[in-house]
Amino acid sequence: MQKIALSSPAGALGATVCPPRAVVVMGVSGSGKSTVGEMLARRQGWAFVEGDAFHSEGNHAKMRAGIPLTDEDRESWLEALGCELARHAAGGVVLSCSALKRAYRRRLRAHVDGLAFIWLEVGRDAAHRRVAGRGDRHFFPATLIDSQFATLEPPHDEAGLLHLDSERPLEEILEHAAEWLRRNPHAHP
Secondary structure (H helix, E strand, O other): OOOEEEOOOHHHHOOOOOOOOEEEEEOOOOOOHHHHHHHHHHHHOOEEEEHHHHOOHHHHHHHHOOOOOOHHHHHHHHHHHHHHHHHHHHHOEEEEOOOOOHHHHHHHHOOOOOOEEEEEEOOHHHHHHHHHOOHHHOOOOHHHHHHHHHHOOOOOOOOOEEEEEOOOOHHHHHHHHHHHHHHOHHHOO
């Protein structure tokens, strides 16, 4: 099942929004990508794309079984996400996607010029606690947290990136993200 939520303009919230653009909220499982992504999209009046909804049934089955995904498992997933970004970029879009490796981020950038990334960095213990707290409501088990950290290639030196501590209060994260988007109009698609 694919989840694309079209959000209403944020004018009613009193927030100043920036012109439409494409943004990926990235990080390991448990970093808060979906929560931050969906709320940021709502504030901006943009579409929200839940990256997990685009995994194949085979990928979901592997993860449910505690088997980490390979680069090959992620190929069609990343292609589908890139196409969704391109499809919604003109009206503004926020995608939640782990985007753990530089090659994955490069692949997404190939679909949208000026693609921005917001990296939600989280500590291993906090990520494990958050994912374990989901229980059976989510297909991703806490036993895979270590594999996420092992795969992560931190995007420290990449352009068009905002690095945030995901253990900060949610409202603070959203304010920093929205302010960064307003101050960085050069990255619009």
